Amino acid sequence: MIRISVHGVVCSYGCVPALEGVNFEVRRGDFTGIVGPNGSGKSTLLRTMSRVLRPTRGAVLLDGRDIYSQDPASVARRLAVVGQDPATEFGFSVLEVVLMGRLPHLGRFQRESAADVEIARKCLSLTGIAHLEHRRITETSSGERQRVLIARALAQEPQILLLDEPTSFLDIGYQADIMDLISSLNRNENLSVVVVMHDLNLAAQYCRSLILMKGGVVLDSGTPEDVLTPSNIRSAYGSEVLVVRHPVHARPHVIVLPKPSRGGDRTVRRARGGGRVHVVGGGAMGARLMDALWRNGFSLSTGVLNAGDGDWEKARSLGARIVEIPPFSPVTDADAARNSDLMKGASAVVLGNIPFGPGNLKNLETAVQAALSGTPLVVVEDVEVERRDYTGGRASALLSAFRERAASDPRIRVAWCRDDDSVIAAVEGFCVRAPREGAAPGGKANE
Amino acid sequence: MRGRQGPTLLALAVVLQVSVFASLCTGAVRMTPGEVVRAILGGPGAVRHADILVAVRAPRVALACIVGASLAVSGAILQGVFMNPLADPYVIGVSSGASFGAVVAIILNPRIAVGGLSALPLFAMAGALAAILLVQRLSLIGGRSTVTGLLLSGVAVSSFLSAAISAVTYVFGTRIHQVWLWLMGGLSQASWDLVIMAAPYCAAGIACSFALSRELNAITLGEETAAHLGVNVGLVRGALVWAAALLTASAVSSAGLIGFVGMVVPHVCRMVSPDHRFLIPAAALAGAASTVICDAAGRGVAPPLEVPVGIITALIGGPVFVYLLGRVRGARAGNPGGAVL
Incomplete structure (x- = not known):
């Protein structure tokens, strides 16, 4: 009424x-x-x-x-x-x-x-x-x-x-x-x-x-x-914000970001529009990295992530495209295929410093596949992969095999990084010559 | 607080009766209370005193009651309408407006009448109304009347009107004596004619404000709040401003300028309860009693010399005003509204 x-x-x-x-x-x-x-x-x-x-x-x-x-x-x-x-x-x-x-x-x-x-x-x-x-x-x-x-x-x-x-x-x-x-x-x-x-x-x-x-x-x-979406709030208030889910009642929660004019590391450089970066994360290991990439002007995609986990929250708040699956469920072949599509359209893939288990091993496989077919890959290895491998050595083996292959094949573009700054630098390096979203992957990236 | 309202009104009524009786006893001719009672009751050998009482003292006391009640209720209304506990017909220039109106009436012809009513209070009312509306307009800073804004506009309007009174009197010199006599003010000119002239205005003003006292309560919380409570703010406020003008006119046209009763009396009564259903009758009783007492004091302090009642009220009211101003400022310092002063 x-x-x-x-x-x-x-x-x-x-x-x-x-x-x-x-x-x-x-x-x-x-x-x-x-x-x-x-x-x-x-x-x-x-x-x-x-x-x-x-x-x-x-x-x-x-x-x-x-x-x-x-x-x-x-x-x-x-x-x-x-x-x-x-x-x-x-x-x-x-x-x-x-x-x-x-x-x-x-x-x-x-x-x-x-x-x-x-x-x-x-x-x-x-x-x-x-x-x-x-x-x-x-x-x-x-x-x-x-x-x-x-x-x-x-x-x-x-x-x-x-x-x-x-x-x-x-x-x-x-x-x-x-x-x-x-x-x-x-x-x-x-x-x-x-x-x-x-x-x-x-x-x-x-x-x-x-x-x-x-x-x-x-x-x-x-x-x-x-x-309460970032774009609505930007047009109403002229402020850059993150919209996250409140941890208790799950309603939107608005966090104001500093204005771009202040300069320096904390700024949001949206204007550069530096292409899309696909982050392979999980838990909350990729959140800081996604934030850093987003602040440096990259749009984001990520997957495969379990709905509700920390990186999923972060990705949502940054407006990332997400390949998501229900909480605690393993990655299926169909999910991996969707993830692969998203990776191949990206300017670069960042493989986070994440632990690998049977549930998310497919994410590693997809990322390696994408790199072999020409998508630039940035591997974060703050902690050696052996120490975060819970797949009985399959993840480490896969990554070492890829490392050897990359060393001998100049068409594979890969960077091995230990901190966020070098990740950003590597991604920026790849993006200068990388195709924008929508361009055919493969050929051009392999020039 | 509700429980104290009835007893307070009763006590004020008793105080008024006692002060009226005491005032009847006071004057150039000394009378004992016994003589006054006998004169009233018409006992033998009291004829001379009865004359004094009926022709001189009784109208004077009656007029003091009317003037005091009018001023106090007018002050109560203005304080409520302006949401400002220091408003008063004298301080904010409404009395000056009324006296300008009255002077104009005297210069035109004090005997002219409109529909059987003497012109004097009508002119005074017009002057009072004009002054209220002017001060109201001037004092609005950012939509709300502030103590400072109100007092400053009152000072400006008062001094302008005083100059206007002098100018008018000077230009129309033929009636300068009547004007001067009237401007002297006070209650020494009291007569039953003046009582009859002023009483209807006083009664109408008090009745009107009492009828609207509940709405006035809501208005003191802010005009928008009152509107949210279903009060027709424009209409009620207008009627109350008219009532205040009527009351000020009644007081000023019969006794000239008498200050501070209008501010101090309602302010003190409000300490018992700010509810205007109590405050209006309480201010009427207390205003009447205090004016009767001040007048009696003026007559009794050095007979046969009389100190005009306006001087006594100013001598007492001035310091009280300063004290209350300090209190209001102190109270405001403690709340976010402090910036308005």
Whole structure:
């Protein structure tokens, strides 16, 4: 059931446009986050939805009717707002402030009844501040006051709750507390929640859907997984980010990378677009290498990896193409074939410093095959292969045979490296003459 | 806090009655409480005292009550509407607006009446309203009225209006005496006519603000918050500003400029409870009582000389204002809103 629909809302402060045609809907039981950079119109959107700021064009419908044509008290009985705390100077007690939430339910000269006080007390205990009942609002901490504001909104007995950055100015403990509280209200009290948030990770963790705004328009909307992609965030915030999976709840987690202007080793040199490198990793042994390659401007592919392992996480966050198989399952011939295709299209293959077992021996075989057919190979051997061979010597034997063959065959291009820097240098060397993706492998690489 | 509201109102009512009675006893002609009671009850041999009481002291005390209640309630409204505990009709220039209006009325003709109502308070109200709207406009810095912005705009508007009063008086010199007499202010001119003139405005202003006291509570939490709670903020705020103008006009047109009652009384009452359903009647009672006491003190300190009530309120209110300003600044230093001062 649609509770609020925002139809082509255009809004401006004086001549400064704030919203330029926004459309979206809030359904019963939704938990929607509005995110976006400063000045993107998030709070303005919330204000137009809360009957405070009339849109210059378009309409906000609450339960199917224009919110501005409805009686303000009747709106306030269905929709409550937790705004940014204006820090009042007037020393009302916490209970008195929460009782003000009953205002839309009272007649003109009606005083709050015992039932209203009961409701207010219930809201105080729902928000965990029953003990503050008699405290003056001016003597509460920011975290407590945020709870008071939420309790007051709940005292309105609304079906829709709008919140404007409820966690700003709060430390991380309080942030989680407040979001847990809102989340439980959403589940247990069946409240539709729309929350403007600054913190993308908190938004991703708690909201079931997100609206990403930029310059007064909706850039993207959908599940946190759909919305919080590196490219969306780049176009909204102009920042380079990694999007990884949160280790506990598996929601997207955004990590900001330093800006390219700083120079040096930590920079992201995307502009060079140095072709695709296929990394053979596993466990979390290839993660650092993939990161280094990615920062040096290479796009990545990898495989075969078990879904969920460390390198798989890393590869996903870097937008790599992955040949993946279920967790703990061995590499089959079909997987190896797909991996081989991916390797042959790459500018170079990097064989990580990984342990080999029966499960992933095929990855080694595929890499060696690719090298024999002309794809440049960089072998990382920080630790000699003998000491990470759990295949009963088959991996070491395969690699030594390849080493001998490579020494005598000039068509095989291979580099043996001990650290990340030399890997990057080797890959860059191969890429200067290597074919770009899509060019036929084999012939040209063997010139 | 709720439990203290009833007893406080009761205590204030008792204080008011006692101060009214004490004030009736005070003046150039000494009267003992017994004589006053006998004069009121109309006992034998009390005719001379009864005259003094009925014609001189009673209207004066009644007017003191009206003026004090009007100023205090007006201050309570302005503090709430401006979300600013130091607002007051005198400090923010609303009284000056009212007196400019009144001076214009006197120069035109003090006897003109509009629909049976004396023109004086109507002109005063127009002046007060204009001053409130002007100060409100000037004091908005970044959309919110700050203490500094409000006080500075009040000073600017007051001094502009004082100059305007002088200019108008100077240009229209024929009525300079009446204007001067009126500007002296105080309660020494009190008469039943003035009481009858001021009382309806006072009653209307207090009734209106009491009826809207619950909405005013919500507005003190911020106008947007009030709107979220279903309050029609524009309408309520407008009505309250009118009520404040009405009350200031009632006070100024009958007694001239009397300062600080409007700020100190509601501020002190708010220490019991900031709930305007309590605050409005409490400020009315306390404002009336304190003005009656200040007036009695002015008459009693060196009879037959009278110290005008405005001087007494300023002597007490000035230092209290400075003290409260310090307290408000101190309180603000501790919260993120401190930047506004």
